[in-house]
Amino acid sequence: MAEIRNYTINFGPQHPSAHGVLRLVLELDGEVVVRADPHIGLLHRGTEKLAETRTWVQSVPYMDRLDYVSMMCNEHAYCMAIERLLGLEVPIRAQYIRVMFDEITRILNHLLGIGTHALDIGAMTMVLYTFREREDLMDAYEAVSGARMHAAYYRPGGVYRDLPDRMPQYAVNKFKNANTVRELNENRQGSLLDFLEDFTQRFGGYCDDYETLLTDNRIWKQRTVGIGVVTPEQAKAWGFTGPMLRGSGVAWDLRKKQPYEVYDRVDFDIPIGKNGDCYDRYLCRMEEMRQSNRIVKQCIDWLRKNPGPVIADNYKVAPPPRERMKGNMEELIHHFKLFTEGMHVPSGEVYAAIEHPKGEFGVYAVSDGANKPYRLKLRAPGFAHLAAMDEIARGHMIADVVAIIGTMDVVFGEIDR
Amino acid sequence: MEALLEPVVQLFGPAWPAVWTLTKIVAIIAPLMLCVAYLTLAERKVIGYMQVRIGPNRVGPKGLLQPIADGMKLLFKEIIVPSGASKGLFILGPILAIAPSLAAWAVVPFGDGMVLADVNAGLLFLLAITSVEVYGVIIAGWASNSKYPFLGSMRAAAQMVSYEVAMGFALICVLLISASLNLTDIVRSQGQGQFHDMGLSFLSWNWIPLFPMFIVFLISGIAETNRAPFDVVEGESEVVAGHMVEYSGMAFALFFLAEYANMILVSILTSVLFVGGWLSPVSFLPDGFFWLALKTAFFLFVFLWARATFPRFRYDHIMRLGWKVFIPITLVWVIVVAVWMMSPLSIWK
Numbered sequence: 171m172a173e174i175r176n177y178t179i180n181f182g183p184q185h186p187s188a189h190g191v192l193r194l195v196l197e198l199d200g201e202v203v204v205r206a207d208p209h210i211g212l213l214h215r216g217t218e219k220l221a222e223t224r225t226w227v228q229s230v231p232y233m234d235r236l237d238y239v240s241m242m243c244n245e246h247a248y249c250m251a252i253e254r255l256l257g258l259e260v261p262i263r264a265q266y267i268r269v270m271f272d273e274i275t276r277i278l279n280h281l282l283g284i285g286t287h288a289l290d291i292g293a294m295t296m297v298l299y300t301f302r303e304r305e306d307l308m309d310a311y312e313a314v315s316g317a318r319m320h321a322a323y324y325r326p327g328g329v330y331r332d333l334p335d336r337m338p339q340y341a342v343n344k345f346k347n348a349n350t351v352r353e354l355n356e357n358r359q360g361s362l363l364d365f366l367e368d369f370t371q372r373f374g375g376y377c378d379d380y381e382t383l384l385t386d387n388r389i390w391k392q393r394t395v396g397i398g399v400v401t402p403e404q405a406k407a408w409g410f411t412g413p414m415l416r417g418s419g420v421a422w423d424l425r426k427k428q429p430y431e432v433y434d435r436v437d438f439d440i441p442i443g444k445n446g447d448c449y450d451r452y453l454c455r456m457e458e459m460r461q462s463n464r465i466v467k468q469c470i471d472w473l474r475k476n477p478g479p480v481i482a483d484n485y486k487v488a489p490p491p492r493e494r495m496k497g498n499m500e501e502l503i504h505h506f507k508l509f510t511e512g513m514h515v516p517s518g519e520v521y522a523a524i525e526h527p528k529g530e531f532g533v534y535a536v537s538d539g540a541n542k543p544y545r546l547k548l549r550a551p552g553f554a555h556l557a558a559m560d561e562i563a564r565g566h567m568i569a570d571v572v573a574i575i576g577t578m579d580v581v582f583g584e585i586d587r
Numbered sequence: 588m589e590a591l592l593e594p595v596v597q598l599f600g601p602a603w604p605a606v607w608t609l610t611k612i613v614a615i616i617a618p619l620m621l622c623v624a625y626l627t628l629a630e631r632k633v634i635g636y637m638q639v640r641i642g643p644n645r646v647g648p649k650g651l652l653q654p655i656a657d658g659m660k661l662l663f664k665e666i667i668v669p670s671g672a673s674k675g676l677f678i679l680g681p682i683l684a685i686a687p688s689l690a691a692w693a694v695v696p697f698g699d700g701m702v703l704a705d706v707n708a709g710l711l712f713l714l715a716i717t718s719v720e721v722y723g724v725i726i727a728g729w730a731s732n733s734k735y736p737f738l739g740s741m742r743a744a745a746q747m748v749s750y751e752v753a754m755g756f757a758l759i760c761v762l763l764i765s766a767s768l769n770l771t772d773i774v775r776s777q778g779q780g781q782f783h784d785m786g787l788s789f790l791s792w793n794w795i796p797l798f799p800m801f802i803v804f805l806i807s808g809i810a811e812t813n814r815a816p817f818d819v820v821e822g823e824s825e826v827v828a829g830h831m832v833e834y835s836g837m838a839f840a841l842f843f844l845a846e847y848a849n850m851i852l853v854s855i856l857t858s859v860l861f862v863g864g865w866l867s868p869v870s871f872l873p874d875g876f877f878w879l880a881l882k883t884a885f886f887l888f889v890f891l892w893a894r895a896t897f898p899r900f901r902y903d904h905i906m907r908l909g910w911k912v913f914i915p916i917t918l919v920w921v922i923v924v925a926v927w928m929m930s931p932l933s934i935w936k
Contacts, residue, residue: 292818294895295637298639299638387897389899389900392901393900568825568826569822572824
């Protein structure tokens with residue numbers, strides 16, 4: 171009798187739902203997955219090694235390119251690590267700006283995560299709706315840093331500059347007539363904070379829209395309830411963080427447990443799931459977006475009332491203001507040294523972690539006192555999640571593997587680094 | 588008309604019946620292909636507007652030439668036959684997919700008497716012809732000698748066969764109350780009854796007494812044509828494009844044409860069998876092809892609407908829905924209708 175062998179397929183890297191360059195070798199028994207073997211490294215760019223040959227500040231833009239859907243959060247962890255090594259105090263206004271943009275980033279990330287999760291499961295309208303909202307948030311990124319994705323806005327000691335008083339406007343062109351442009355510019359008349367406030371007011375309604383499309387949809391529930399179940403014990407053992415951990419009912423959030431910046435001054439709740447399946451994680455992300463919206467609102471209120479510096483005034487670390495530099499020898503030298511040699515960070519090692527939209531994103535840096543890191547290690551939450559692929563996907567069907575990839579919200583920038 | 592055709596008939600002599608039939612075939616296929624082409628545009632536009640975007644608007648005025656551009660692109664593309672493929676079967680696959688979906692149109696009535704083949708076993712012919720379609724998909728998946736197509740065609744085999752059963756039972760109900768397998772007669776039988784005499788013909792159509800069957804038929808139709816949310820056969824995020832993975836150029840286009848021709852076929856059949864075909868909904872308006880087109884367009888819209896709204900079913904859920912829900916419902920309803928017809932409460936006497 172002929173030997174019966176399982177069917178092995180190569181899922182990706184060229185696959186519509188591989189979320190970039192995931193290569194997954196699936197061993198199938200019919201449609202049922204016997205073994206899922208994720209292969210990583212196709213997007214490896216050697217960020218950690220590159221950082222060793224660049225000054226501390228020069229690596230900030232590399233952080234954007236790690237998890238390229240939650241750019242500023244990556245920067246945040248990196249800047250925090252440097253600040254801890256330096257023992258540097260960040261001005262309170264900069265802390266609020268950072269918290270606000272971290273939460274904007276969380277919304278950005280979850281919008282993409284939920285949108286593509288739904289797209290993987292076949293509800294393609296979701297992704298277009300969520301991208302509509304992402305567009306507004308990207309505009310906020312652009313207003314503040316000039317770049318829509320790779321912002322490089324956070325700096326050791328604060329943020330690059332204060333929030334702008336006006337938003338970029340659309341202009342009339344071949345495809346957009348005056349009326350369209352007026353409509354598009356309607357909420358861009360005021361400052362960035364006005365624009366964001368308008369967004370936070372609309373955003374709740376958008377979340378309700380998404381929920382009408384998915385939350386009670388029977389097909390959506392059939393596809394996600396009971397799929398990819400992770401028990402709290404497993405989640406802890408596998409090093410899960412973020413919604414993957416909270417979806418299993420573990421109330422762990424660095425923003426609450428180890429508050430950094432001003433998270434202890436803002437009011438928010440952390441949602442947790444119950445069953446640890448894809449559906450609970452989806453609900454968690456949905457609620458996290460609403461909570462982030464709440465935080466952004468509070469930050470806007472605070473930022474309106476409290477002007478102040480947004481970057482530390484230690485000119486050994488942060489560049490001096492340009493006007494002062496023009497007339498002052500001391501500050502000209504500081505400027506020159508900062509932009510040629512860069513800052514020197516006292517020797518030592520540090521681990522700084524933040525509650526990244528995907529989980530705990532940590533930066534472990536070792537400094538030998540030079541102007542660049544001796545060693546940099548990044549803890550990417552997605553790496554631990556993807557590593558559990560085999561355990562989670564085993565016994566499920568191919569269609570569920572797709573749902574699981576979606577629920578892990580994998581982004582290869584951070585996993586392959 | 589007759590007098591006008593006389594010289595042409597003389598010209599062809601004994602070959603005339605064949606020529607005349609071919610003419611009629613062209614008269615059906617050509618507009619059908621045009622409809623298929625523009626259905627693709629309609630789909631992209633309708634779904635586009637549902638998804639807060641515009642859809643194609645660059646080729647021609649308002650994007651109206653987009654399907655032509657797509658067609659030209661596919662025509663000029665090379666048909667690549669993978670070296671591991673079984674060449675004969677690989678070519679046969681798309682042909683077997685498109686042929687039945689065109690052949691089925693032979694018995695579809697477009698108006699009273701406007702039908703290519705007015706056969707008495709029209710419904711049976713339709714069932715038989717549409718069953719052949721699954722072979723195109725299976726052969727394509729098998730002949731590609733590739734893993735994703737194979738997986739897709741396995742799914743296709745199971746899905747299309749299961750839903751055919753439910754569809755068949757739904758049709759039995761229709762033919763029970765119409766007492767005919769002829770599609771023209773089925774439409775005519777809907778144009779009579781109590782409500783029709785009151786001027787509200789749309790209440791006498793089959794969709795009211797056979798409402799569960801109407802829904803089952805429509806959903807099975809969506810499943811039968813492998814459209815979302817039942818598109819596991821070509822489910823992009825799972826098996827990439829299923830049986831079509833290895834196809835390119837016109838070979839791929841044939842599958843595409845077949846799929847859209849089937850969508851139109853299912854829509855027009857739903858209109859004919861359940862909502863009175865070319866009959867007007869109220870008696871003060873004249874009957875005509877216009878109504879059939881309108882009803883068909885509505886069902887096509889439902890197809891697109893469903894695609895923009897629902898997530899995709901999982902393969903085993905589809906099987907469960909087919910075998911454990913639809914088939915029992917249809918079986919019960921066949922009996923209900925049969926008993927109803929024999930009882931004094933029958934409305935079809």
